Amino acid sequence: MQATRIVPDVDLPRLKTACSSCSLRELCLPVGLSHEEMSKLDSLVFLRRPVKRGDYLFRAGDPFASLYAARTGFFKTKLLLEDGREQVTGFHMAGELMGMDGIGSERHTCDAVALEDSEVCVIPFDRLEGLSREMQVLQHHFHKVMSREIVREHGVMMLLGSMRAEERLAAFLLNLSQRLSTRGYSSSEFNLRMTREEIGSYLGLKLETVSRVFSRFQEEGLIAVQQKNIRILDAAGLRELVGRGAG
Amino acid sequence: MQATRIVPDVDLPRLKTACSSCSLRELCLPVGLSHEEMSKLDSLVFLRRPVKRGDYLFRAGDPFASLYAARTGFFKTKLLLEDGREQVTGFHMAGELMGMDGIGSERHTCDAVALEDSEVCVIPFDRLEGLSREMQVLQHHFHKVMSREIVREHGVMMLLGSMRAEERLAAFLLNLSQRLSTRGYSSSEFNLRMTREEIGSYLGLKLETVSRVFSRFQEEGLIAVQQKNIRILDAAGLRELVGRGAG
DNA sequence: TGGGGGCCTTGACTTGGATCAAGGGCCGGA
């Protein structure tokens, strides 16, 4: 297992993040802020931190101090059971916040691992709370972000508790596709950043099942798969598959 | 399906809630507040609202305006798929907050149903945000409550994604037992408020499976079941069962 | 106090996905 990397020895001033000039500002924390408010946000020292592929952004048990916003790259968060079983609890891409699980207990409760070389903005949580007390818009937006995380997890509970393997995979692909297109990428062709095993862990399936269902989707003309490369050929067909029960 | 009940025709002054004198204050929102701060909380008109067994506290799609703290009684929250499949996303007892799913989209995203005659405190969300801006302790505590909801859901994802039926049931019983004992009830004997079907929906199992696993636990001397009445005879045995994998 | 309906239990059988196993492709480092 690899060690957590801390901010390495690079020229620090360049690492300061300006939310106001960030291309992700419409996806991330500053949504809906005026220019004036945005520059207030800039006044905080939100550091950036690079995280190499395979490195941990934080680990379960680490003291909680900051939230992290993915700037570039791709992460998974996961829980570990004592017996070694692993549950992936989410995949996170640019503009998405990680670490909210740590607020309640002052310690992180899951691991966050970069699935490719990535960069995050470090958001000291006490400062975020301080600014939230001054800026209603920021406060409300942060509450929305947490709420949406709860809603996302409800959706995963629905997947895991009530859906069949094909529905889970279809929902997963549609979700990825939608989030990529929000970020300006193609919604119909992309490269998976995670392995079949990680997808399976997230969806409560074994890697062989993930592989088989991908193959079946391909036979049915819904997608084209080649290793990590996915092309969605029939999004409507996938959508129809989800929530249609066993039928 | 039954209609949502609104505050009925009872004498209103008595319905005002004083957090400072509430027996649940150590479980609910006012945790950690000084007397002074607590009385600030009291100054808000947090109404109480009775909810009869089977009635909806809120429904998916309802406009979001308030959070609800269970004062007495027992609730489930659930999601409905178009095809009728239902996923129970949580069970909620005294002191627990419901409705946080609605903040993100300004609409509730799940249904909350009383499983017995209950009473909730209505917490207008804009006022809660207003007070949070004035009271750091309240702000921080509210963030902790939301964070813990996220962590709880991670736990459910672990259950649903990685555990076998016996482990799920054992974890479920231990969790209920722990929450009841926090509230001053027996941790070893209690009456389930929900049906086998609702337990199954929460745990991603069919009601027959829930019933069979209860019977098996009984044969093994872990619990005594008689319909809704549960006695935990060997909590350590149940604990051992969880997270021990297939072994 | 007797009847009906919801809920629970149990048995027999089925099945979707897990497990076990073998082989192939791709990529990064020597």
Add this chain to the structure above:
DNA sequence: TCCGGCCCTTGATCCAAGTCAAGGCCCCCA
């Protein structure tokens, strides 16, 4: 450019949980 390791695919078999079915319990209401 060749090797080794990781990841992916596919086939054969197994099994935990689902499905279908029958009957019993309990409680509420007439």
